[in-house]
Amino acid sequence: xxxxxxxDERDAVRELDSALQGVLAVNExxxxxxxxxxxxxxxxxxxxxxxxxLATDKYRQALALVERTVYDPEHIDASLAGAxxxxxxxxxxxxxxxxxxxxxxxxxxxxxxxxxxxxxxQGEIIDDLAVQTRQISLNARIETQRAGTAGRTFEVVANExxxxxxxxxxxxxxxxxxxxxxxxxxxxxxxTAEDLASNDMSAAVxxxxxxxxxxxxxDGVQRDLCVELSQVDxxxxxxxxxxxxxxxxxxxVDLTIKRNEVLTRVLARVLALCGAALGERSIRPALAxxxxxxxxxxxxxxxxxTSVAEGTVDLF
Amino acid sequence: MTKLILVVxxxxxxxRHVRLTIEKLGHFVEEASDGTAALESxxxxxxxxxxxxxxxxxxxxxxLLSKIRATYTREVLPVLMLTTEGGDELKARGKTAGxxxxxxxxxxxxxxxxxxxxxLSSAGAGK
Numbered sequence: 001x002x003x004x005x006x007x008d009e010r011d012a013v014r015e016l017d018s019a020l021q022g023v024l025a026v027n028e029x030x031x032x033x034x035x036x037x038x039x040x041x042x043x044x045x046x047x048x049x050x051x052x053x054l055a056t057d058k059y060r061q062a063l064a065l066v067e068r069t070v071y072d073p074e075h076i077d078a079s080l081a082g083a084x085x086x087x088x089x090x091x092x093x094x095x096x097x098x099x100x101x102x103x104x105x106x107x108x109x110x111x112x113x114x115x116x117x118x119x120x121x122q123g124e125i126i127d128d129l130a131v132q133t134r135q136i137s138l139n140a141r142i143e144t145q146r147a148g149t150a151g152r153t154f155e156v157v158a159n160e161x162x163x164x165x166x167x168x169x170x171x172x173x174x175x176x177x178x179x180x181x182x183x184x185x186x187x188x189x190x191x192t193a194e195d196l197a198s199n200d201m202s203a204a205v206x207x208x209x210x211x212x213x214x215x216x217x218x219d220g221v222q223r224d225l226c227v228e229l230s231q232v233d234x235x236x237x238x239x240x241x242x243x244x245x246x247x248x249x250x251x252x253v254d255l256t257i258k259r260n261e262v263l264t265r266v267l268a269r270v271l272a273l274c275g276a277a278l279g280e281r282s283i284r285p286a287l288a289x290x291x292x293x294x295x296x297x298x299x300x301x302x303x304x305x306t307s308v309a310e311g312t313v314d315l316f
Numbered sequence: 317m318t319k320l321i322l323v324v325x326x327x328x329x330x331x332r333h334v335r336l337t338i339e340k341l342g343h344f345v346e347e348a349s350d351g352t353a354a355l356e357s358x359x360x361x362x363x364x365x366x367x368x369x370x371x372x373x374x375x376x377x378x379x380l381l382s383k384i385r386a387t388y389t390r391e392v393l394p395v396l397m398l399t400t401e402g403g404d405e406l407k408a409r410g411k412t413a414g415x416x417x418x419x420x421x422x423x424x425x426x427x428x429x430x431x432x433x434x435x436l437s438s439a440g441a442g443k
Binding site: 311315316 | 411
């Protein structure tokens, strides 16, 4: 059974506890920030996809309207048959342009989907970190039991680490589920939009049989469609702006990994010191060194920007 | 006049976004994922402008910038730094190292286009 620690050593343990809490707090804040960035990107992408879905729906309605109008017996009369070829040609050109715009939008969405996969990988890294932190916590708890009453401080720390790991893991899992759902949605939108786009030309050619009334009706739909597509453009631009922070997310995760490595080394050292304390050797200087190491780990802050606010331009 | 612009960033998404922005201006784009690949591209393709990230591995943006400036002046080959780092100290370091400009992400596409055109015209690059 080990001997009781003196006042000096108890102070050193309190300092160590404080330093450890500092590292854990920074890690927790960084992971939370990373998740916020990823969640922000996901929300923007969701918004873009929703708008795209609305635009696609309007597109579908427009094509249906063409069919209904063209085949409606009420419209097949001499006045409609006299619709000018210029208007029809304009209609065809418009439809082709819309088709081209749709394909460009689809390309953008495909690119965003690829990026979403990269963000998923970041989520997996965060999961690994949480599992790793939990393992550190478990080891600390085991050794706390060995240290007896002298290890109460470590128990507090170990519980804190465990709380962080559990919270981090749950958040990562929720995020992963949301991202997966988003990817499924993306695949459906892509398939639908591609299908529509492939039918554009046939619809346009088909419409050559169409009549002036169809063109007039489509003018309104066309205007609505242009508005919708411009909204899609805006949403995608916002999404891409957020996704520019992929490298910042990577930096934060890398820093967290480094801090966890330091934590692992420090905990091993602390446990060795506990063993030395049981042998009644003074551990004050060694504990102070460990505290300094932890504080240095907490100060590892390479990433300065903390929000996705508007960027700046400086020309030299 | 159409120019070749080299975009250096370890994020494929950012490279893609910059490419789309610049191609809309009528320029060609070459991509590199880090400083080492960028130097090879510069030697082979001789771009008119380099747009580079800062935090990349194995060769970061500052190292790339210093290597470029060892051969090319600011007027001959302009370099714009495009990064999430917005600290004054790093900007000053970029200026001292020979960068022509410092752009903090997230960038606005139209603003990036204006900056690119401005830098290309004022430097007379690629001639």
